[in-house]
Each structure stands twice: as structure tokens, then as C-alpha cells.
Amino acid sequence: MxxxxxxxxxxxxxxxxxxxxxxxxxxxxxxxxxxxxxxxxxxxxxxxxxxxxxxxxxxxxxxxxxxxxxxxxxxxxxxxxxxxxxxxxxxxxxxxxxxxxxxxxxxxxxxxxxxxxxxxxxxxxxDVNDHTPSFPEEENVLEIPESVLPGAKFQLKAARDADIGSFSVQHYKLSQNDYFRLEVKDRGENRKTPSLVLQKPLDRETAKSHVLLLTAFDGGKPPRSGNMTIIVNVSDVNDNPPVFSQDSYVVHLKENSPVGTTVIQVTATDLDEGSNGEVVYSFGNDIDPKVKETFDLNFNTGIITVIGLIDFEQNDRYEIDIQASDKGVAPLKAEKIVNIVILDVNDNAPVIKVTSFSRALPEDSKPGTTVALISIKDSDSGINGKVLCSINQNLPFTMNPSSQNDMYSLVTKQVLDREQQTQYEVMIVAKDAGEPSLSSQKSITVVVSDVNDNIPTFSQNPINFYIKENNSPGKTILSVTAHDSDDGSNALISYSILREKDGDNLFTSFLNVNSESGEVSALKSFDFESVKTFQFHVVATDSGSPPLSSNVTVNVFILDQNDNAPVILYPVSSNGSAEGVEEIPRNVNAGHLVTKVRAYDADIGYNGWLLFSLQQVTDHSLFALDRYTGQIRTLRSFTETDEAEHKLLILVKDNGNVSLSATATVIVKLVEPKEAFAASDVQSAAAEDEDSHVTFYLIITLGSVSLLFLISIIVLIAMQCSKSTDYTSKYLPEPNYDGTLCHSIQYRSGDKRYMLVGPRMSVGSTIVPGSHANTLVLPDRRKTSDEV
Missing domain, CATH: 2.60.40.60 (Cadherins)
Structure with a gap:
């Protein structure tokens, strides 16, 4: 050992x-x-x-x-x-x-x-040969009548080995005896069923029983083996085995058949009488345990019924060993195989699985870009397993079948635009071809990611902006805003002022813009008397890569304020005050022009509209002052009792909200006619000298104003020539009332004509919407060949 x-x-x-x-x-x-x-x-x-x-x-x-x-x-x-x-x-x-x-x-x-x-x-x-073959039971007792003829077969329970392949049960060996030989039937898949075959008739009187040893061997080297003892008891006279009514049994059964469904009824007959001729049915000894869990065989009737789940996808056919036995003392048996073919029904809906998915799709993706890979499977067979796949309509996507079975690709069929739609809900529907058809669906969300394909845009271009002169330096004068349809950093806008390289536009150096808010501030005060209007460009740039930009033209109109007091040209100023002496004959009639007060205001419009008033006079009945012209006239003839010298204090003020003023003193001396004539030569000379001074001042003032206008016209023409649109400016001097140098200005900007209003001007119905302060918008009455 x-x-x-x-x-x-x-x-x-x-x-x-x-x-x-x-x-x-x-x-x-x-x-x-x-x-x-x-x-x-x-x-x-x-x-x-x-x-x-x-x-x-x-x-x-x-x-x-x-x-x-x-x-x-x-x-x-x-x-x-x-x-x-x-x-x-x-x-x-x-x-x-x-x-x-x-x-x-x-x-x-x-x-x-x-x-x-x-x-x-x-x-x-x-696998290694680590398991020994074993029989379901150590001892098998067979009852065999003595009338059984040689050649009769007695199926035995097969041995089982947990190993596979060559290490499973390969052959059987029966102990040496004179009556039985061993026959092994190979059923495939390591299934070898042994049977005893009677070689010569049994004689109960000679031997009531036979003890045999059946040994099962596996294919190991050395082989392993297991034994089962077979005891054959010889009984008397039941010499007719049951016979089945059909040579073969084939039946078709639909899957999902309910429990209790009759599959088939097998019948067998026995020519013997009595209990030896009564037939009962049972499953074969080598029946698969799963068959017993699925089907039931009625012991007396031979009816096979469904007791478990019939699933084509798990098993599409069954082979059931049926035995028919009589009730003799030594029952005879007959075996038959019932083939049950399972018919597929459409009981499995397609299964949709997204194997690969791009959740964020750039909007500039080309048509044909793959969005997702989709696998669709149907466990049914035949036409029940044929699947058609589709998606919901009116989407810029399509489903393309792949070269592999049950694979589809979701691709774009047109260019996407995130600004029109940011995401899409794609409903994938898979439908098989069964009857009735089964379907399933799955929804995926495709998000369209942004690319920088939209430039910043301004709601208004150009922008016309009005600002009063003498503004506070450093304060915000206006704000510009642009919109970008893109998303994220592509829509983040920064602002800047376009600085011209040649330096023609000097005003841009006095402006600054907040890069984030678009608020424009002026670094200096504007003077209406120096410049009336100018323009500049604000650039809006997004933060995309590469960045996109656009600009807006801002036309700035400077509004006049009453910041200039009237300047009296006559009488001549001396030590900050104006004073003049006029001599007139005592015999003049009423309405005689004594003198005329001349004044000038650098402001325009109502701010430059001058009014004259008589503040002090020695005799109110003698002199009158025209409030608009500044002319002093006599109200009546002089008498002998009238004083020879009269002092008139004249106030000159403009028409601004906060009026500014200046005063002039005129002394009127009454002389006798002869003295008047004698002094006429001297007065004429003095008058000539005075007129020469007045004329000199007038020339200087008018020259300065004209020079400013000329500079403004040149600047405006240069600004308009740099633009592609028709933008011209003309300043047309228009005389006002007699006695002042106040004036009005007309100029053109684009398709509108503007007027700076002076005193005593009849504007009437010429005012149209868009007028601002002392700047009026006039209707454009230009003809093709004539411009006002």
C-alpha cells in the first residue's frame, strides 16, 4: 500500500x-x-x-x-x-x-x-484529470423476466465525470459473465449511455439473479474509474414489451406557451394481458434535469404538458427520452425520443446602446461628422430579429448603417448654427420586422458648442451725440454698447477708440473709452466757439480666437452755452466801460437819430441775441432806445427849458438762461445850430476818427469769426472726405437784425440739415423732430443740382 x-x-x-x-x-x-x-x-x-x-x-x-x-x-x-x-x-x-x-x-x-x-x-x-467517474447510485437492481429473448436491451444510468474532454467518461467495462454484454451509445457532448444486452435466454430455475460490476473509465493517463453493482433479478413470463404507436415524434411548440399547454400525447400498447399489458409512461433514466423543470409527463396518459418557461433564445429544441413500461412483475420497457421544436415569436424588443458619443459638437463641423456610434441588437431570430433604425425628422442629422451588423453612426447632414439652436434632442427609434412589430427608443442630447463666427454689432451706426460746451474733463459723456451673438469668451467684448496713424483727427487724443463698459469720457472741455462738431470711431473686439471686431462712427455735436458776455463796440470802451459823447442841434425834430449803440456776443442763437434797455436817463420824455437795434432817437423837440447835457446809461444783455450783460454810457449835448455847424467839421473829423476805430474793431472781430468758421468748414470737409458716405458741411452766414454782430449758422450732416438759431429768425414750420436746444433740424429741400 x-x-x-x-x-x-x-x-x-x-x-x-x-x-x-x-x-x-x-x-x-x-x-x-x-x-x-x-x-x-x-x-x-x-x-x-x-x-x-x-x-x-x-x-x-x-x-x-x-x-x-x-x-x-x-x-x-x-x-x-x-x-x-x-x-x-x-x-x-x-x-x-x-x-x-x-x-x-x-x-x-x-x-x-x-x-x-x-x-x-x-x-x-x-483541465486536469482530478475527478473520478461516478454513477448516480452504487447499486442498480433490474427485474428481467425469463421470457426475454436474447438481444433485449436494458438501459442503465450513465456515469458522470466533472472533467471535460478526454478526461470525461470515455468507455465502460462489464464484468465477465455468460448472459450479458455491454453496449454503449454515444450521444455526443460527453454523453455515453451504457445498456445491458441479453446474449442468451435466462433461466430463473438455474439462477434467480445475476450480480454484475459495471466500471466507467475516463481518458486520463492513468485513467480514473468508478463502479456500479448491477443486480439482475429474473422474473417469470412477461414476454411482450410495450410498442409506441409512432416510429418518431416531432412536435412544434411556440415559445412563451403558458403553463398547462399540452405539447403531445405519446401512446404505447402491450399485447400482454392484465397488469402485464397495462402501460405507464416515464422519462428516460438519462433525462436532462432542465427538461424535467420545463415539461411534465402524465404517468398514465402519456400527455406531455408545459410546466416551465419556454424561451426560444435559451433553447430552440428539446430531445426527451420517453419510456413506456408495463405493469408486469418484471416490467418490459420501450424507449422513444420526442423532438420538440421551439418556434420563435417576436417577444424581444430591440436594445439600443450608445457605444460612443460626442456630447459637445462644434457648430463649424462639416457635414458627415460622426456624432455617435449606436449598437442595436434583437435577441429574436429570423424576421423577428431584423431591425430598422430611424431618428426624428427635421433634424440636421441622419443615421448611416455601418459595415458591421447592428451598428449605426449618427452623422451631421448640414452645417450647424449655435446662434439658431444650441442643442438638439435626438430620438433614436429601433423597430423590428416581427408581427406585431416591437420597438424601443432612446433619446440623446447633442449640444452645439460655440465657435467665434459672429462679429460684434452696434444697434445704431452712426451715433449722433449732443454735448454742451464747457463739460467737466474726465467725466463720461456717452456710452456705446455692442452685442455679439456668440457665447462665452467669444461674446466677451472690449472697446477701444480708433487712433488714426496720420493724426488727422486730433480730437481722439482727448477721448478715452472704458474697455469693459464702453463708457467714453472726455479729457478736456469743448469750446463751441472753437469747434462745432467732430467725429471719432469706437472699435468693439470680441475675445475669440482669432478675435473679430467692428466699429461705430460717433458724430459729436457741441451745443453752445451762454459763456460770453456782450462786447460793446460803440461807444468806445475805456477802463472796462463804454462811454461816448454825442452833440446834436437843439432844433432837431422828434425821431431824430441821436446815435447807435453797437455790440457783439461771441455766442450764437438765443445766447447771442442781444437786447438793449435804457437804465438811466435825465429826462425820460426826450429819448427812446430801440431794444433790438440799439438806436437812440428823440421823442420830441427840445425846448428852451431842457438842459443842455443829458446822460444815458444803456444796458446790453444777451438772451441766455443766465443772462450776461454790459453797460454803455452816452452823453448827449445840445448845442445851438450855429455851434453845431461850426463844430461839424471838428465832429466830422472826430467821427471819422471814431468810425475808423469802430471799423478797425469790426474788421478784427469779423475776421476772427470768419477764420473760426473757415477752420470749422475745413475740418468738417476733411472729416467727410474720409467717409464713404455723403457727409458735407456748409456754414452759411446769415445776417440778423441791424445793430448786432450776432449770426446764425446752417450746416449739413449726412442727410440732415441743421441750423443754429439766432434772434428774430423766422423758423416757423421748418422745425422738424430731432431739434435740440438752439440747434434745429431743417427739412432737406435739396435738388439734384442745387444745395441750400
């Missing part, structure tokens, strides 16, 4: 060494690393050199680190961190890990750190 154990241990040791040496690396067509290892090897047995097969040396392996990642708490495999060897971590039992599957492949997920890499290693567990 000890020698036998030693030989067995020696053989097992040699086998383990052979298993370790035979573990080898092999790869499939996809390039995945695969190994094979025999089951039952000892813990620590090397499966393969993973580091070498991954192309890494030991240094790289230690730097990166490698480990096995498994969903369970313990993995049957581990990796040595020092040399990268994959080894067995626990006992490998192929029968527990893979049942009776032909191929037992374990997927081992390995992870390399720094950087992270995932590799799947397939390890095939090779």
Missing part, C-alpha cells in the same frame, strides 16, 4: 512539473496577451512574465508599478512587483470557475501606474 502511495505521489509531482513547464504565452488575433495554466497547480506557480510581454524592464516596472484589479475581494492571480511575473495566488479549480464549458478563460485586468494604462490578460485554465 505504501509503495502504491509513493508511486501516486511521484506521478503527481511529475505532473505538476509538467504543468508549470507547459504554461505558455499565446496571443489571439487582436493582440491581447494570453496565457494558459493547468488547474490544481500549487500557489505561487508562475503563469507568465507580464513585464517582458509588455516590453518593460525591471527598472521601468518598479518606477511605474503594476497590479491586478479584480471586482472580487481576492484574485486568483497576483503580479510580483519586482520581476513582473504573473503567478497563481490561490487554488485553481476549473470545475468551480467554469462549470463544464469547453473553454475556461479568465480575464485578468492589470493596471500600470504613472501614467495609467489598463491591460487585459486572458488566462486559460486547462
Amino acid at each position: 505504501e509503495q502504491r502511495r509513493a508511486r501516486s505521489w511521484s506521478r503527481r509531482t511529475k505532473w505538476i512539473v509538467f504543468v508549470v513547464l507547459s504554461s505558455s504565452l499565446w496571443s489571439c488575433a487582436s493582440g491581447q496577451i494570453r496565457y494558459s495554466i493547468h488547474e490544481e497547480v500549487r500557489r505561487g506557480t508562475v503563469v507568465g512574465n507580464l513585464a517582458k510581454d509588455l516590453g518593460m524592464d525591471k527598472i521601468t516596472l518598479r518606477e511605474r508599478g503594476v497590479r491586478v484589479v479584480d471586482g472580487s475581494e481576492t484574485s486568483p492571480f497576483k503580479i510580483n512587483q519586482d520581476d513582473g511575473l504573473l503567478y497563481v495566488n490561490e487554488k485553481l479549480d476549473r470545475e468551480e470557475m467554469c462549470d463544464r464549458s469547453k473553454d475556461c478563460v479568465i480575464d485578468v485586468k492589470t493596471v500600470l501606474e504613472n501614467p495609467l494604462e489598463v491591460h487585459y490578460v486572458a488566462v486559460e485554465i486547462v
Whole structure:
């Protein structure tokens, strides 16, 4: 006995060494690393050199680190961190890990750190002969009547072996005897059913029973075996076995047939009488346990009914062994196979799975860009498994079938525009061709991401802006706003003033714009008397890559304020006051023009409209002052009692909101006519001299004003010539009332004509909407060849 154990241990040791040496690396067509290892090897047995097969040396392996990642708490495999060897971590039992599957492949997920890499290693567990064949029962008692003729078969329960392939049950051996021989029927898939075949008639009087030993052998080297004792009891005279009514039974059954559905009824007859002729039915000894869970056979009637779930996708046909036995003391049996073919019904809806999906799609994607890959499967067969896939209409997408079965790609069919629609709800509908048809649907959201394809736009271009002169430097004068239809940083706008390289527009150097808010501030005060209007350009630039920009033209109109007091030209100013002496004959009549007060105001419009008033006079009945012209006339003739000298204090004020004024003093001396004539020469000379001074002042004032107007006209013409639109400016001097140098100005900007209103001007119905303060908008009455 000890020698036998030693030989067995020696053989097992040699086998383990052979298993370790035979573990080898092999790869499939996809390039995945695969190994094979025999089951039952000892813990620590090397499966393969993973580091070498991954192309890494030991240094790289230690730097990166490698480990096995498994969903369970313990993995049957581990990796040595020092040399990268994959080894067995626990006992490998192929029968527990893979049942009776032909191929037992374990997927081992390995992870390399720094950087992270995932590799799947397939390890095939090779079967070893570690299980012994065994019979369902150790002893099988057969009752065989003595009338059974030679050639009769008696099916026995087959032995089972947990191993597969060549290590499963390969053959049987029956102990030596004179009456029976062994016949083995191979049914495939490691199913070998033994039967006893009677070789010569039995004689109960000679031998009441026979004890046989049936041995089952597997294909191992050395083979393993199991025994079953067969006791054959010989009974008397029941010599007719049941006979089935049909040679073969084939029936078609729809899947999902309800429990209780009758599948088929098998019938058999027995020519014997009495209990020997009564037939009962049962499943064969080698029936699959799943068949017993699905079908029931009535013991007396032979009706097969459904008791479990009939699913075509799990099993499309059944072969059921049926036995018909009589009720004799030694019952005779007949066997028949019933073939049940399962018919598929459309009971599985298509399954939609999105295998790859781009959730954010740039709006400039070209037509034909793949958005998602979709897998659609239907477990049914035939036409019930044919699937048609579609999406909802009126979308810029289409479904294209792939070269692989059941694969589709969702692609764009036109250019997208995020500004019109930011996302799309795509409803994928899969419908099979069964009757009735089954369908399923899945919704995915495709978000359109923004690209910088829209320039900033201003709501108004050009912008006309009015500002009063003498504004406070550094304060905001206006704000410009642009809108960008893009999103995110592509819509983030910054503002700047366009600085011309040639420096023609000097006003831009006095302006500043807040880059974020678009608020424009002036760095200096504007003077209406120096400049009436100017323009500049504000540039709006987004933050896209590359950035896009646009600009807006801002026309600035400076509004006059009453910041200039009247200047009296006559009488002549002296020490800040104006004073003059006029001599008139005493015999003048009423209405005689004594003198005329001349004044000038640098402001325009109502701010330059001058009014004259008589503040002080020695005799109110003698003199009158025209409030508009500044003419002083006599109200009546002088008498002998009237004083010879009269002093008149005249106030000259403009018509601004806060009126500014100046005063003049005129002394009127009454002389006798002869003295008047005698002094006429002297007065004429003095008058000539005075007139020459007045004329000199008038020339200087008018020249200065004309020069300012000329400069303004030149600037406006230069500004309009730089524009593509028709923008001209003309200043037309228009005389006002007699006695002042106040004036009005007309000029043109684009398609509108503007007037700066002076005193006593009849504007009437010429005012149109858009007028502002003392600037009126006039209707354009230009003709093709004539411009006012």
C-alpha cells in the first residue's frame, strides 16, 4: 500500500512539473496577451512574465508599478512587483470557475501606474484529470423476466465525470459473465449511455439473479474509474414489451406557451394481458434535469404538458427520452425520443446602446461628422430579429448603417448654427420586422458648442451725440454698447477708440473709452466757439480666437452755452466801460437819430441775441432806445427849458438762461445850430476818427469769426472726405437784425440739415423732430443740382 502511495505521489509531482513547464504565452488575433495554466497547480506557480510581454524592464516596472484589479475581494492571480511575473495566488479549480464549458478563460485586468494604462490578460485554465467517474447510485437492481429473448436491451444510468474532454467518461467495462454484454451509445457532448444486452435466454430455475460490476473509465493517463453493482433479478413470463404507436415524434411548440399547454400525447400498447399489458409512461433514466423543470409527463396518459418557461433564445429544441413500461412483475420497457421544436415569436424588443458619443459638437463641423456610434441588437431570430433604425425628422442629422451588423453612426447632414439652436434632442427609434412589430427608443442630447463666427454689432451706426460746451474733463459723456451673438469668451467684448496713424483727427487724443463698459469720457472741455462738431470711431473686439471686431462712427455735436458776455463796440470802451459823447442841434425834430449803440456776443442763437434797455436817463420824455437795434432817437423837440447835457446809461444783455450783460454810457449835448455847424467839421473829423476805430474793431472781430468758421468748414470737409458716405458741411452766414454782430449758422450732416438759431429768425414750420436746444433740424429741400 505504501509503495502504491509513493508511486501516486511521484506521478503527481511529475505532473505538476509538467504543468508549470507547459504554461505558455499565446496571443489571439487582436493582440491581447494570453496565457494558459493547468488547474490544481500549487500557489505561487508562475503563469507568465507580464513585464517582458509588455516590453518593460525591471527598472521601468518598479518606477511605474503594476497590479491586478479584480471586482472580487481576492484574485486568483497576483503580479510580483519586482520581476513582473504573473503567478497563481490561490487554488485553481476549473470545475468551480467554469462549470463544464469547453473553454475556461479568465480575464485578468492589470493596471500600470504613472501614467495609467489598463491591460487585459486572458488566462486559460486547462483541465486536469482530478475527478473520478461516478454513477448516480452504487447499486442498480433490474427485474428481467425469463421470457426475454436474447438481444433485449436494458438501459442503465450513465456515469458522470466533472472533467471535460478526454478526461470525461470515455468507455465502460462489464464484468465477465455468460448472459450479458455491454453496449454503449454515444450521444455526443460527453454523453455515453451504457445498456445491458441479453446474449442468451435466462433461466430463473438455474439462477434467480445475476450480480454484475459495471466500471466507467475516463481518458486520463492513468485513467480514473468508478463502479456500479448491477443486480439482475429474473422474473417469470412477461414476454411482450410495450410498442409506441409512432416510429418518431416531432412536435412544434411556440415559445412563451403558458403553463398547462399540452405539447403531445405519446401512446404505447402491450399485447400482454392484465397488469402485464397495462402501460405507464416515464422519462428516460438519462433525462436532462432542465427538461424535467420545463415539461411534465402524465404517468398514465402519456400527455406531455408545459410546466416551465419556454424561451426560444435559451433553447430552440428539446430531445426527451420517453419510456413506456408495463405493469408486469418484471416490467418490459420501450424507449422513444420526442423532438420538440421551439418556434420563435417576436417577444424581444430591440436594445439600443450608445457605444460612443460626442456630447459637445462644434457648430463649424462639416457635414458627415460622426456624432455617435449606436449598437442595436434583437435577441429574436429570423424576421423577428431584423431591425430598422430611424431618428426624428427635421433634424440636421441622419443615421448611416455601418459595415458591421447592428451598428449605426449618427452623422451631421448640414452645417450647424449655435446662434439658431444650441442643442438638439435626438430620438433614436429601433423597430423590428416581427408581427406585431416591437420597438424601443432612446433619446440623446447633442449640444452645439460655440465657435467665434459672429462679429460684434452696434444697434445704431452712426451715433449722433449732443454735448454742451464747457463739460467737466474726465467725466463720461456717452456710452456705446455692442452685442455679439456668440457665447462665452467669444461674446466677451472690449472697446477701444480708433487712433488714426496720420493724426488727422486730433480730437481722439482727448477721448478715452472704458474697455469693459464702453463708457467714453472726455479729457478736456469743448469750446463751441472753437469747434462745432467732430467725429471719432469706437472699435468693439470680441475675445475669440482669432478675435473679430467692428466699429461705430460717433458724430459729436457741441451745443453752445451762454459763456460770453456782450462786447460793446460803440461807444468806445475805456477802463472796462463804454462811454461816448454825442452833440446834436437843439432844433432837431422828434425821431431824430441821436446815435447807435453797437455790440457783439461771441455766442450764437438765443445766447447771442442781444437786447438793449435804457437804465438811466435825465429826462425820460426826450429819448427812446430801440431794444433790438440799439438806436437812440428823440421823442420830441427840445425846448428852451431842457438842459443842455443829458446822460444815458444803456444796458446790453444777451438772451441766455443766465443772462450776461454790459453797460454803455452816452452823453448827449445840445448845442445851438450855429455851434453845431461850426463844430461839424471838428465832429466830422472826430467821427471819422471814431468810425475808423469802430471799423478797425469790426474788421478784427469779423475776421476772427470768419477764420473760426473757415477752420470749422475745413475740418468738417476733411472729416467727410474720409467717409464713404455723403457727409458735407456748409456754414452759411446769415445776417440778423441791424445793430448786432450776432449770426446764425446752417450746416449739413449726412442727410440732415441743421441750423443754429439766432434772434428774430423766422423758423416757423421748418422745425422738424430731432431739434435740440438752439440747434434745429431743417427739412432737406435739396435738388439734384442745387444745395441750400
